[in-house]
Amino acid sequence: MCKGKRDMSTLRAAAALTLAACLLTGCSNSTGTPTGSTAGTEFAIWDPYPQFDDSSDWVKLLTKCGTDAGVAVERTGYDTTDLTNKALLAAQQDNSPDVLIVDNPVVSTLADAGVLTTADELKVDTAAVSPNLLAAGQLGGKTYGIPIGANTLALYYNKKILDAAEVDPATIKDWASLTAALKKVKAAGKKGITFSAIGTEEGSFQFLPWFWGSGANLTQLDSPQGVAALELWTGWLKDGLAPNSVLNNTQTTSWQEFAAGDFAFSENGTWQLANAKKTGFEYGIIPVPSQAGGNAPAPTGGEFVTAPVQSDTGRYDTTEKLIACLTSADNAFTTDTTLSYIAATDAVQQKQVTENAELKVWVEAVQAAKGRTSDDLGTKYPKISQPLWTAFQASLSGSATPADALKAAQTTAAAATR
Template sequence: MITTSKGIRAASALVLGTALIGSLAACAPSSEGGGDSTTYTLWDPYPDRDASSTWAQAIDACADELGITIERNSGNTGDTVKDLTTAAGNLPDLAMVDNPKVGTLADAGLLTTNSETGLDTSAIEANILSAGELDGETYGVPVGANTLGLYYNPEILEAAGVDIASVTDYASLTAALEKVVASGAKGITFSAVGTEEGTFQFLPWFWGADADLTELDSSAAQSALQLWTDWVNKGLAPNSVLSNTQGTSWDEFMTGEYGFAENGSWFKGAADEAGYLSIQVPGIDGGAAPAPTGGEFITIPVQSDTSRYETSTKIVECLTTGNAGADALGYVAPTAEGQAAQLEADPSLEFWITAVGDAKPRTADNLGISYGIISEQLYTAVQNALSGVSSPADALADAQAAAAERLQ
């Protein structure tokens, strides 16, 4: 069992927390994120969304409403987190943070609490909000959420004689894949890449087998990893899953050669155009497996001039009220009211709203900052098993030992 107590969290973050909090005290922002009282900085992980995008337009609309200037700086999610942890003397006013990283940044003393800024999260669905909780405090507001599902190509399944209603658990899904491959098509594609994306995609199968992230070497965890390993070894999934990102995996599925693909709600539009449909990832013995919640929180980093928090709070409220940010980014809204509005506008969202409702955060079970360490060992175990370096049991035993050592 991996221990994840508050004391161990603090120990594992010692270098980060001490260095950064010390830096904050010695090198606090001289004027504020934007440099003057009407300019506010926002960092986000969306370099692909340019000034003409709906997201940029939502930011501009909020700036106009509040009579301020919002300067936007975009990078990928990893760079946003890295930049925040090294910018203690020049933190932005607002930062979009991938939800499992919120606790890490909060533990390092870089984020304000919602009780400090007055942000109200009472209407947000618990399974979406909990990713931003640490030791009884919440940090920032989720702009929305996405999650994973199991897409399928109905034409390929029909040609293979597979009734999607028969796919209810791991065994029946494997049987369906065998029929698809026997018919001359390809089975399933997904991402098992050696990054957080690989863990993200493995978690529905891991949790669906009733495995726990604090016990990576359990028999349940072995069942999940054995499933993926068998698919690759038997040719039901391609070797390319080892290097596939979620994007390249989707490109494979879009060739029309595959029966199934595990991927995210953000591909719904492309799936609709191609005539592909979705079911939730099944559990090992039936029912829907809990998939992880994806998406970012809009957080308010610590500033030396605390008077800036009032306007920063208004910016967050503007981007998270009335589904402005969620709709702009293609997310399921974080509130029941917002989801109802989305469903009324587009009834085809029902599947994904249900899937998000059944999802859970990657930092569930109070993992907090321990999640990053555990995730790294888990995707390493997946890589080792699928590549044939280790058996699933040995790969997970090594992962458990490595995680436990780093969390001491």
């Protein structure tokens, strides 16, 4: 499809949705100016890693992939939100980059706006990618791009606190055993669990393992299972097993509470591994348990490598070579190590565990994870997420019961997604 014929109102609407769909990141803003591909030997790549300069291994890989494909790569790094808006604008101007690397919830927004080619059109091989990770880039039965890797959530624990409370983390297999452990920690004079329940997408990201772990579905927020998940969080606050600060905690401030050494548990992500080593106390990691036992499906973070639509479709052969290079097993292993990601394929995941046994729990968590826009929710997800975080804020603050809060959320979400 020629970009000049796109429905521009769709592109503008998609841009508005993007801000709600993106999970907050720690990237700084880039001041670079995007440059489209202006000659047959130059291919533009835009990514959300402005923290990496030309001397970094990441940019060196991009350059090498270009050299191997016989072209010069012109790379620009943007902040995540800025990148998405720039991509939508570039599509309107028929000036899209050849390769676009974006946060996984944004893929459906761009696909819905007609910005991206499909994996089939580009002949990108996605066969080895874990289906649960690939689903975040699927919409209407089509796949748009390939994940470069993923991160997700698990529970960090303070070993000294659990030992003092006579809690064996290996016995925590479901909600009941976790809550029992929190009560033993409180009885021993320490604090239970900290997490982020802030009224933003970041809070929804942290609630989803419990919501999905109950068996609930985002299309029915007020199901008995969904109510049970919110009752769990609300009960923890009422019983003093979690602090009231969770209402305003970001994932960063929640981690800071845990790193101070008084909390037994912190729900947080793969990206905190380096910080965990700096806490000064012995720690461990267990998956977020589901209500009935086993690992809960936690949401996936991480980016997809995509190919925007080009008027000159003859460029696609080279674009496919660039994507194949960036996502090859060897390159994915190096990149995912740099980004603190778990790989998107089983073979590379096993290599990661062989190199670093500490990653085993994260591989298991990613294998059980799911994308926020999965289940073909696509651009409906942000319209559901906002009522969801409004609901848990209301329940945790005591202004509504879990059932009433989720009933109101379902009414709002249903009206927004019709």
